[in-house]
Amino acid sequence: QKEVEQNSGPLSVPEGAIASLNCTYSDRGSQSFFWYRQYSGKSPELIMFIYSNGDKEDGRFTAQLNKASQYVSLLIRDSQPSDSATYLCAVITGNQFYFGTGTSLTVIP
Amino acid sequence: GAGVSQTPSNKVTEKGKYVELRCDPISGHTALYWYRQSLGQGPEFLIYFQGTGAADDSGLPNDRFFAVRPEGSVSTLKIQRTERGDSAVYLCASSLSGSGEKLLFGSGTQLSVL
Numbered sequence: 001q002k003e004v005e006q007n008s009g010p011l012s013v014p015e016g017a018i019a020s021l022n023c024t025y026s027d028r029g030s031q032s033f034f035w036y037r038q039y040s041g042k043s044p045e046l047i048m049f050i051y052s053n054g055d056k057e058d059g060r061f062t063a064q065l066n067k068a069s070q071y072v073s074l075l076i077r078d079s080q081p082s083d084s085a086t087y088l089c090a091v092i093t094g095n096q097f098y099f100g101t102g103t104s105l106t107v108i109p
Numbered sequence: 110g111a112g113v114s115q116t117p118s119n120k121v122t123e124k125g126k127y128v129e130l131r132c133d134p135i136s137g138h139t140a141l142y143w144y145r146q147s148l149g150q151g152p153e154f155l156i157y158f159q160g161t162g163a164a165d166d167s168g169l170p171n172d173r174f175f176a177v178r179p180e181g182s183v184s185t186l187k188i189q190r191t192e193r194g195d196s197a198v199y200l201c202a203s204s205l206s207g208s209g210e211k212l213l214f215g216s217g218t219q220l221s222v223l
Contacts, residue, residue, distance in 0.1 A: 095165065098154070099153075100151050
Protein backbone atom coordinates (compact mmCIF):
# COMPACT_ATOMS: atom_id res chain seq x y z
CA GLN A 1 0.00 0.00 0.00
CA LYS A 2 1.33 3.41 -0.95
CA GLU A 3 1.83 5.95 1.79
CA VAL A 4 -0.11 8.62 -0.09
CA GLU A 5 -2.83 8.01 -2.64
CA GLN A 6 -4.26 10.49 -5.10
CA ASN A 7 -6.58 10.17 -8.04
CA SER A 8 -4.33 10.90 -11.02
CA GLY A 9 -7.17 12.50 -12.97
CA PRO A 10 -7.24 14.32 -15.25
CA LEU A 11 -9.74 16.57 -13.55
CA SER A 12 -11.37 19.23 -15.73
CA VAL A 13 -13.43 22.13 -14.41
CA PRO A 14 -14.79 25.23 -16.12
CA GLU A 15 -13.31 28.60 -15.29
CA GLY A 16 -14.90 30.05 -12.16
CA ALA A 17 -15.91 26.68 -10.73
CA ILE A 18 -14.62 24.98 -7.59
CA ALA A 19 -11.94 22.33 -8.10
CA SER A 20 -11.77 19.63 -5.43
CA LEU A 21 -8.63 17.53 -5.07
CA ASN A 22 -8.41 14.61 -2.69
CA CYS A 23 -5.70 12.62 -0.97
CA THR A 24 -5.61 9.73 1.50
CA TYR A 25 -2.66 8.54 3.56
CA SER A 26 -1.91 5.26 5.25
CA ASP A 27 0.05 6.13 8.43
CA ARG A 28 -2.05 7.38 11.33
CA GLY A 29 1.10 8.85 12.85
CA SER A 30 1.53 11.35 10.04
CA GLN A 31 1.82 14.83 11.43
CA SER A 32 1.93 17.43 8.69
CA PHE A 33 0.24 17.75 5.33
CA PHE A 34 1.13 19.79 2.30
CA TRP A 35 -0.17 20.63 -1.14
CA TYR A 36 2.25 21.44 -3.92
CA ARG A 37 1.47 22.72 -7.40
CA GLN A 38 3.68 21.60 -10.27
CA TYR A 39 3.52 23.12 -13.70
CA SER A 40 4.74 21.01 -16.59
CA GLY A 41 8.53 20.99 -16.70
CA LYS A 42 8.83 22.89 -13.43
CA SER A 43 9.58 21.87 -9.85
CA PRO A 44 6.92 21.58 -7.14
CA GLU A 45 5.81 24.83 -5.52
CA LEU A 46 4.31 24.84 -2.02
CA ILE A 47 0.81 26.34 -1.93
CA MET A 48 -0.76 25.12 1.32
CA PHE A 49 0.11 23.30 4.50
CA ILE A 50 -2.10 22.12 7.34
CA TYR A 51 -1.26 20.51 10.66
CA SER A 52 -4.58 20.35 12.55
CA ASN A 53 -7.99 18.87 11.85
CA GLY A 54 -10.39 21.21 10.12
CA ASP A 55 -10.12 23.80 7.40
CA LYS A 56 -7.40 26.27 6.55
CA GLU A 57 -8.07 29.02 4.05
CA ASP A 58 -5.59 31.11 2.08
CA GLY A 59 -7.08 33.26 -0.65
CA ARG A 60 -8.84 31.02 -3.17
CA PHE A 61 -7.36 27.87 -1.61
CA THR A 62 -8.78 25.85 1.28
CA ALA A 63 -7.07 22.81 2.73
CA GLN A 64 -9.16 20.35 4.73
CA LEU A 65 -7.79 17.70 7.06
CA ASN A 66 -9.61 14.80 8.68
CA LYS A 67 -7.14 12.69 10.66
CA ALA A 68 -9.78 10.17 11.75
CA SER A 69 -10.49 9.37 8.10
CA GLN A 70 -6.83 9.90 7.06
CA TYR A 71 -7.98 12.27 4.39
CA VAL A 72 -6.78 15.65 3.20
CA SER A 73 -8.26 17.74 0.44
CA LEU A 74 -7.65 20.96 -1.44
CA LEU A 75 -10.43 23.19 -2.73
CA ILE A 76 -9.71 25.85 -5.31
CA ARG A 77 -12.46 28.44 -5.60
CA ASP A 78 -13.04 30.58 -8.69
CA SER A 79 -10.69 28.36 -10.70
CA GLN A 80 -8.56 30.12 -13.29
CA PRO A 81 -6.82 28.73 -16.38
CA SER A 82 -3.53 29.54 -14.62
CA ASP A 83 -4.48 26.95 -11.98
CA SER A 84 -4.04 24.22 -14.62
CA ALA A 85 -1.22 22.07 -13.23
CA THR A 86 -0.52 18.86 -11.36
CA TYR A 87 -1.27 19.04 -7.63
CA LEU A 88 0.85 16.90 -5.34
CA CYS A 89 -0.21 15.87 -1.87
CA ALA A 90 2.64 15.36 0.60
CA VAL A 91 2.57 13.89 4.10
CA ILE A 92 5.25 13.90 6.78
CA THR A 93 5.73 10.75 8.81
CA GLY A 94 8.70 11.07 11.14
CA ASN A 95 11.20 13.10 9.15
CA GLN A 96 10.10 11.57 5.90
CA PHE A 97 8.09 13.42 3.25
CA TYR A 98 5.92 11.10 1.17
CA PHE A 99 4.38 12.38 -2.05
CA GLY A 100 1.40 11.16 -3.99
CA THR A 101 1.57 10.72 -7.75
CA GLY A 102 -0.35 13.96 -8.26
CA THR A 103 -3.69 14.96 -9.75
CA SER A 104 -3.70 16.73 -13.09
CA LEU A 105 -6.11 19.68 -13.14
CA THR A 106 -7.26 21.50 -16.27
CA VAL A 107 -9.34 24.66 -15.97
CA ILE A 108 -11.26 25.26 -19.17
CA PRO A 109 -11.76 28.92 -20.18
CA GLY B 110 20.93 32.05 -1.13
CA ALA B 111 17.40 33.21 -1.80
CA GLY B 112 16.26 29.83 -3.05
CA VAL B 113 17.45 26.28 -3.53
CA SER B 114 19.92 26.20 -6.40
CA GLN B 115 20.66 23.08 -8.45
CA THR B 116 23.32 22.62 -11.08
CA PRO B 117 23.46 21.66 -13.82
CA SER B 118 19.89 22.16 -14.99
CA ASN B 119 20.41 19.50 -17.67
CA LYS B 120 22.92 16.68 -17.87
CA VAL B 121 23.28 14.29 -20.77
CA THR B 122 25.61 11.36 -20.30
CA GLU B 123 26.36 7.98 -21.74
CA LYS B 124 25.53 4.68 -20.12
CA GLY B 125 28.28 3.63 -17.73
CA LYS B 126 29.56 7.13 -17.00
CA TYR B 127 29.81 8.85 -13.62
CA VAL B 128 27.79 11.99 -12.85
CA GLU B 129 27.60 14.50 -10.03
CA LEU B 130 24.59 16.69 -9.32
CA ARG B 131 24.91 19.67 -7.03
CA CYS B 132 22.46 21.31 -4.65
CA ASP B 133 22.91 24.56 -2.75
CA PRO B 134 20.09 24.88 -0.18
CA ILE B 135 18.53 27.99 1.27
CA SER B 136 20.95 29.65 3.69
CA GLY B 137 20.32 28.49 7.24
CA HIS B 138 18.32 25.40 6.28
CA THR B 139 19.73 22.41 8.12
CA ALA B 140 17.61 19.75 6.43
CA LEU B 141 18.26 18.76 2.82
CA TYR B 142 16.42 16.17 0.76
CA TRP B 143 17.06 14.55 -2.61
CA TYR B 144 14.18 13.23 -4.68
CA ARG B 145 13.88 11.67 -8.11
CA GLN B 146 10.87 12.26 -10.32
CA SER B 147 9.94 10.36 -13.44
CA LEU B 148 7.34 11.56 -15.93
CA GLY B 149 3.81 11.27 -14.53
CA GLN B 150 5.00 10.27 -11.08
CA GLY B 151 5.35 12.05 -7.78
CA PRO B 152 8.78 12.77 -6.30
CA GLU B 153 10.45 9.61 -4.99
CA PHE B 154 12.54 10.00 -1.85
CA LEU B 155 16.25 9.22 -2.12
CA ILE B 156 18.09 10.62 0.90
CA TYR B 157 17.71 13.12 3.73
CA PHE B 158 20.49 15.05 5.45
CA GLN B 159 20.29 16.76 8.80
CA GLY B 160 23.38 18.92 8.95
CA THR B 161 26.36 16.98 7.61
CA GLY B 162 25.02 13.52 8.27
CA ALA B 163 22.69 11.37 6.21
CA ALA B 164 19.80 10.88 8.60
CA ASP B 165 17.94 8.58 6.22
CA ASP B 166 19.34 7.06 3.03
CA SER B 167 16.74 4.34 2.70
CA GLY B 168 15.53 5.65 -0.65
CA LEU B 169 18.81 5.23 -2.52
CA PRO B 170 18.01 2.52 -5.07
CA ASN B 171 21.38 0.75 -4.97
CA ASP B 172 25.06 1.25 -4.18
CA ARG B 173 25.66 3.16 -7.42
CA PHE B 174 24.02 6.14 -5.74
CA PHE B 175 25.78 8.14 -3.06
CA ALA B 176 25.37 11.62 -1.63
CA VAL B 177 27.47 13.87 0.59
CA ARG B 178 27.06 17.12 2.44
CA PRO B 179 30.49 17.65 3.99
CA GLU B 180 30.01 21.12 5.48
CA GLY B 181 26.30 20.99 6.17
CA SER B 182 25.41 23.24 3.28
CA VAL B 183 26.01 22.21 -0.36
CA SER B 184 25.22 18.60 -1.21
CA THR B 185 26.36 16.47 -4.11
CA LEU B 186 24.48 13.44 -5.42
CA LYS B 187 26.83 11.03 -7.13
CA ILE B 188 25.77 8.29 -9.54
CA GLN B 189 28.29 5.71 -10.72
CA ARG B 190 27.99 3.51 -13.81
CA THR B 191 24.84 5.27 -14.95
CA GLU B 192 22.06 3.25 -16.54
CA ARG B 193 19.29 4.36 -18.88
CA GLY B 194 16.80 3.77 -16.07
CA ASP B 195 18.49 6.51 -14.05
CA SER B 196 17.10 9.10 -16.46
CA ALA B 197 14.77 11.37 -14.49
CA VAL B 198 14.55 14.79 -12.91
CA TYR B 199 16.55 14.93 -9.71
CA LEU B 200 15.06 17.38 -7.24
CA CYS B 201 16.70 18.86 -4.20
CA ALA B 202 14.70 20.47 -1.40
CA SER B 203 15.57 22.05 1.91
CA SER B 204 13.72 22.96 5.07
CA LEU B 205 14.61 25.00 8.12
CA SER B 206 14.92 22.13 10.57
CA GLY B 207 13.37 19.03 9.05
CA SER B 208 10.91 18.66 11.93
CA GLY B 209 7.63 19.04 10.09
CA GLU B 210 8.81 22.19 8.34
CA LYS B 211 7.73 22.84 4.78
CA LEU B 212 10.02 21.70 1.97
CA LEU B 213 11.13 24.17 -0.65
CA PHE B 214 12.38 22.76 -3.93
CA GLY B 215 15.07 23.72 -6.37
CA SER B 216 14.41 23.75 -10.10
CA GLY B 217 15.84 20.27 -10.57
CA THR B 218 18.42 18.59 -12.78
CA GLN B 219 17.13 16.71 -15.81
CA LEU B 220 19.44 13.70 -16.20
CA SER B 221 19.39 11.85 -19.50
CA VAL B 222 21.40 8.66 -19.85
CA LEU B 223 21.84 7.63 -23.48
